[in-house]
Amino acid sequence: MLRRLLIALCALALSAAAAQAAGDPVHGAELYQICQACHSIEHDLVGPRHIGLFGRKAGSLPDFPYSDGMRRSGITWSETTLNEFLSGPQAYVKGTRMTFTGFPDAQDRADVIAFLKEATKPK
16 A cells, blocks of 8 residues: 555656646746847847747857857757756856846746747747
């Protein structure tokens, strides 16, 4: 009986962790409103557009004036690099002009990334 209970608790913990890692794009869309102070999906504003973000090299849009730090970062945007960047942009890319301090909560980052995965697919 105790063994079954332990197995059930482990399964519950694993499913909760998987759900957290998956991200909620609806909540991510709400959080993305913070980003919209400087960014847009389809248009450059103070920050570069996000359309086609995943798989793109950081600082590579030819018509956007990136900081030297961003251009030289060597980052290719993926779920992993975006998660690290969004946890603390200034620490992750020295010399970035991005003033946003980041999303300290891992679930919030997962949610924003889930939203961006859907919203930034090239049309």
